[in-house]
Amino acid sequence: MTEHTYLIVLLPLFSFLTIVFALRWKEMVSAVFSVGMIATSLLMSIMVLIETLGRHGDYYTAAFSIVELGTFKLQLGMVIDPLTAMMLVVVTTIGTCVEIYSIGYMKDDPRFSRFFAYLSLFLFSMLGLVISDNFFMTFIFWELVGLTSYLLIGFWFEKKSAADACKKAFLTTRVGDLGFIVGLMLIWFYCGTFNFTDVFAVIGAGTVPPIIVTFLAIGVFCGAVGKSAQFPLHTWLPDAMEGPTPVSSIVHSATMVAAGVYLVARTMSVFVASADASMVVAVIGIFTSLMAATIALVQVDIKRVLAYSTISQLGYMIMALGLYGVDTANGIHSPGFYAATFHLMTHAFFKSLLFMGAGSVIHAVHTNDIMEMGGLLKKMKITGPTFLIGSLSIAGIFPLAGFWSKDEIVAATFGHPIFTVLTLLIAFMTAFYMWRLCFLTFFGKPRVEHRYEHAHESPNTMSYPLIFLAFMAAVVGLVGVPWLPHGFASFLYHGEAYHPHWAWMNLGISIVFGGGGILLAYLMYIKGVISPDAMMNRFKPIYNFFYNKWYFDELYQAAIINPIMAIGRWMWTFDAKVIDGAVNGTAALTMWWADVKFWIDKWIVDGAVNGAGFIVRSMGALLKYLQTGRMQFYMIFSTVFIIIMILLKFEIAHIDLDWPVMTALFIAAIGLLSVAAKFVPDEVSQESENEK
């Protein structure tokens, strides 16, 4: 089965293409078809997982080249190791649940089929990202999940907030991807290959300069920062909640945002080679986690609380991976890698459960504001308990899944006291805000009566996935319990590289902080011992700071977006005034020059032509009077000119004429002229008489 893992990836693609080209108008058929495809993928993933479990110590790889240019090879390939197998099962399980859930949630949506097409495309991209065996293929699928995330957040694009949110998500993650590309360039330049194993071998050999390894690792981490919504690129994830809730559940909590964590885990060898880069990873992780947790404390939108919770938990995982890198680089044994991947898995289950539960609640009361809910546990017999199980799990209460994985994360911070303190503080806050959410939503008295009256349990297609996921959220942590001889850790490492220890102190601390958070929430929101309003008024500045998300959106607006817009406007002005001016000026100059040439053409060239004609005409008009039509007049002319020529002839030949000849010629000329003079006036006077 393992050698046919690519089928797991291709089935959702097949589903996408079939829906787009064939089943678009048959809504239920396309939904069922796409669920069938992903369920098949799920079954095959489980088979792959079982085979991987039985194959200790090695992993399966396969690759083929799509481009081969001399030594340059661009390969598509897959690597099936325990991490991949785990992620395959997680993605396909949650994918199946979400698709079934969507049949109920998206009912009556005008673009029902399209939603399933997008979900299938997303699952294809995500699974492709998971099995990828090289950086290049990872990047391709990385961008594909970004695209599908964009499409799904903006699924209700009629809403301006959704359209803005999908643009924001796409552009913000693109900032991180820029760093990722830089990392890829460095990898290609220094390692000459994209294949994970080869890159790790080159970096492990120590031939690459350490500073380059650091930049390379931070570059790859930039991609993870964007995708996993870590500080400073976290602002898109809460806005992404504008998408349909099933999308928030799978794309923006369980799988796609976890892809950043997965990428760091997958390329852990790179981070291990650079303690500095790992420290950056850990600090960004813990800072994000703390910041998101504080924001989640005061939000009132049910999905936004969960979104900040997601950012916080992802920060946890990133921090654990970073600390693993730091410790391993320093030669200290660390459970961080195991803790992060384990938490990645448990978090995927309980967070998708929580999102789907929140979707179910929203479906029932038609609002996102938890202040308008309350007492819903009585009305929602399935959603309520499953949501509470998810909340217990994320709060880290024994023996649910979140307990085991969170314990490991706490264990990973031992040796870094500041991290330990902050981690426990975040655990406390997590328990508090989750249970604040639960108490406000499901317990107490209904605060808005008509919302409560209207509330009802969701249809089976929505509640059954909740039950299944609640079961998973409760038990999936058991694969990592310390007393299991070959638990998750040995599976992940192909052996007992790390085994979690059963430590009472660890257990106690977890219970104290998780339970403490729940207790505080209970006291504040159920018993009313501590009034939330009084707290709010007392710590007004801090409250406002948290409520406004640390003013990050405003900061980015002022520091990045406004300057860019200002530059854009200035550019526009420049364009409109200077460039357009130059263009228009050129045109005006051309027109003016054309006028000049027109004038020259009209008055000088045409003038010359017409002038020639005019001169000829006027001369003709004058000379035509010589054309009298009377032959004797012509003959006089001939005679006169003959006489003149004879005289010229004698003159030129220097012949002196005798006086009789001169006299005769003189008389002849006088006579002739008098005869000619006799003709002309006659003619003119006749002419004028004829005209009259």
Next chain:
Amino acid sequence: MVPYIAVAAVLFSLGLFGVLTRRNIIGILMSLELMFNAVNINLVAFNKFVWPGELTGQIFSLFIIVVAAAEAVVGLAIVLLLYRNWQDISNDNINVMKW
């Protein structure tokens, strides 16, 4: 030789005057004949006094007499046609060639 040439010059001038002044086309043709004969006298006189013994001038004048006769025939034929068409042979009225 001078008297001959003087006669010819007077004759030519009279012919020319006639050609230029006569209104009647027949008169013009007659004046033309005078000019031809003036030329003939010149030719014969020059032949007689400049190259005695040669006959070139005489023969040439004979040719001119023949050509003049032919020319008179053509001219009179044109005059005849003019008369038939316009019942007039005065060149005052024959000016269709004007502009």
